Amino acid sequence: MKNKTSIGTWIGFVLIMIWCLLPVVWIISLSFKPVEETAAGSPQFLPKDATLQNYKDILANDDFTRALLNSFGIAMISTVLAVIFATLAAYAIARLEFRGKRFVLSLALAIAMFPVVSLVGPLFDMWRTFGLFNTWPGLIIPYMSFTLPLAIWTLSAFFREIPWEMEQAAQVDGATSWQAFRKVIVPLAAPGVFTAAILTFFFAWNEFVLAISLTSTTASRTVPAQLSYFVGPDPFNPPYGQLATASVVVTVPIIIIVLLFQRKIVAGLTSGAVKG
Amino acid sequence: MSTVVATPGAKDTKKKSGAGAMTDRSRSEDRLGMKLVAPAVVLMLLVTAWPMLQALYLSMFRYRLTAPDDREFIWFSNYATVLSDGLFWQDMFNTVLIMVVTVAVELVIGFAFAMVMHKVIFARGVIRTSILIPYGIITVVSAFAWQFAFSLNNGFVNSWLPFVEDNFNWFGGHWSAMFAIMVSEIWKTTPFMALLLLAGLSQVSEDMIEAAQVDGATWWQRLWKVILPNMRAAIMVAVLFRALDAYRIFDNIFVMTRGAQETESVSFLTYRQVIEQVQLGLGSALSVLLFLSVLLLAYLIVKLFNVDLAAARGEG
Numbered sequence: 001m002k003n004k005t006s007i008g009t010w011i012g013f014v015l016i017m018i019w020c021l022l023p024v025v026w027i028i029s030l031s032f033k034p035v036e037e038t039a040a041g042s043p044q045f046l047p048k049d050a051t052l053q054n055y056k057d058i059l060a061n062d063d064f065t066r067a068l069l070n071s072f073g074i075a076m077i078s079t080v081l082a083v084i085f086a087t088l089a090a091y092a093i094a095r096l097e098f099r100g101k102r103f104v105l106s107l108a109l110a111i112a113m114f115p116v117v118s119l120v121g122p123l124f125d126m127w128r129t130f131g132l133f134n135t136w137p138g139l140i141i142p143y144m145s146f147t148l149p150l151a152i153w154t155l156s157a158f159f160r161e162i163p164w165e166m167e168q169a170a171q172v173d174g175a176t177s178w179q180a181f182r183k184v185i186v187p188l189a190a191p192g193v194f195t196a197a198i199l200t201f202f203f204a205w206n207e208f209v210l211a212i213s214l215t216s217t218t219a220s221r222t223v224p225a226q227l228s229y230f231v232g233p234d235p236f237n238p239p240y241g242q243l244a245t246a247s248v249v250v251t252v253p254i255i256i257i258v259l260l261f262q263r264k265i266v267a268g269l270t271s272g273a274v275k276g
Numbered sequence: 277m278s279t280v281v282a283t284p285g286a287k288d289t290k291k292k293s294g295a296g297a298m299t300d301r302s303r304s305e306d307r308l309g310m311k312l313v314a315p316a317v318v319l320m321l322l323v324t325a326w327p328m329l330q331a332l333y334l335s336m337f338r339y340r341l342t343a344p345d346d347r348e349f350i351w352f353s354n355y356a357t358v359l360s361d362g363l364f365w366q367d368m369f370n371t372v373l374i375m376v377v378t379v380a381v382e383l384v385i386g387f388a389f390a391m392v393m394h395k396v397i398f399a400r401g402v403i404r405t406s407i408l409i410p411y412g413i414i415t416v417v418s419a420f421a422w423q424f425a426f427s428l429n430n431g432f433v434n435s436w437l438p439f440v441e442d443n444f445n446w447f448g449g450h451w452s453a454m455f456a457i458m459v460s461e462i463w464k465t466t467p468f469m470a471l472l473l474l475a476g477l478s479q480v481s482e483d484m485i486e487a488a489q490v491d492g493a494t495w496w497q498r499l500w501k502v503i504l505p506n507m508r509a510a511i512m513v514a515v516l517f518r519a520l521d522a523y524r525i526f527d528n529i530f531v532m533t534r535g536a537q538e539t540e541s542v543s544f545l546t547y548r549q550v551i552e553q554v555q556l557g558l559g560s561a562l563s564v565l566l567f568l569s570v571l572l573l574a575y576l577i578v579k580l581f582n583v584d585l586a587a588a589r590g591e592g
Contacts, residue, residue: 012392098309
């Protein structure tokens, strides 16, 4: 009986690994296939004649490197700002009694479920009027708004587990609510804040709908949007190797973050949604 | 969403009713609380509520950006146009189909994954890292990976699957293209489902399962009578989140088919009207309908399955 379950678990383990990694290995394999091979059609999984040419080409492609820069800049700035605002809000939600708390939580929930596409039209119109169309702030502002709900949940769940007494002790010693927040809670909350930042960064790095709708040139187009325009001269025969290579390049940061912080990410993902 | 509680006006009326009840400390706490949430609330409303009102207004006009002078107030005609169009209903059907199929499949596979991850005692870090890769990968990249995998000339799927001919064109027909889109969606989002379910699973008490086992319950009975009922809240929250997410499907379709072979979703239709055809009037009507349908869907899921939203909010 015991033996049987462990065999089942082993099989399950192998299946999960294949499920998660097969498409990743596939895209890496594709990135090493030379242009001649994909143009002629190469249905086999591994490249016949592996080459680094795709990597040389893609890193010399100014549109792509510019998109990479946009992606990094926009994702980083959105993350920092969203996490600052979310930290303030989550502290209030977890620690303070104030009117409108339910409203904030309901609003966050509603926005987490909001269909982003339905904002594309009005935002497109508004951003052209305000001169925000095709600029970094034009993407940073909506990214902040859409990542706030997740960040607020994650952070308020983390904050609830911080020992209350520490803050009260500080207040007894004469600290104001604000000082108690800054001097006592912030250092304790730093791990949670960091987790929220990772999840926020993932969202901004991944976002596609707004990125293609609110940009028009490489001045602010992010990598996902740039990739979708990267079809080459023949729409029926896209540059497979190049696209695969670009995909690998943008996936590298994700894999590094996941490798370093997997435990934190899992805790953050589930804390907001499942824990009471 | 309709009432802003944190306005100065509401503050005054509340103060009268609760006069004297509030101490200095609780009053300053109240004020600090509002100050701390204000930036987040303003930002969220600025980018959602305000444009949504704008969409409501624009949806009453015949308004195309290429012909701004022809802008004309036409009441609800845009809604009539959309709702009487077969394309809208076709896209709605596709969207709902993708949502139902992907969430159902993800629930089953995600639960199996969660069971395995719960049991595994070795290599926990490895499995956690692997399962986060599909979660973290860009949806567009996942769509490309699967588009190439299913590709006629360069994909491995045809040669790997024994019952599919080597020259089968997955993107040549409606159902096979829908299948490819769903595969890419399921691949990317199952890990999220699995992690939420794993968190629920770890809250089911081992003692209860053992007690059932001692009483002679089979594995199947333990699963259905003990484990699943006890992680109901986690399952429902996962379903709610994933269903609403799947309903907004856009990236995969944009990359894999661009809506060809009638694989368009409602989100894609809205995008096409607004951005490609710059039909701001008609597109806004679609935006409003999309928003209302999400509200309706969220309401239905919450009511039908009795989802515990307090847990979802982390309010507990």
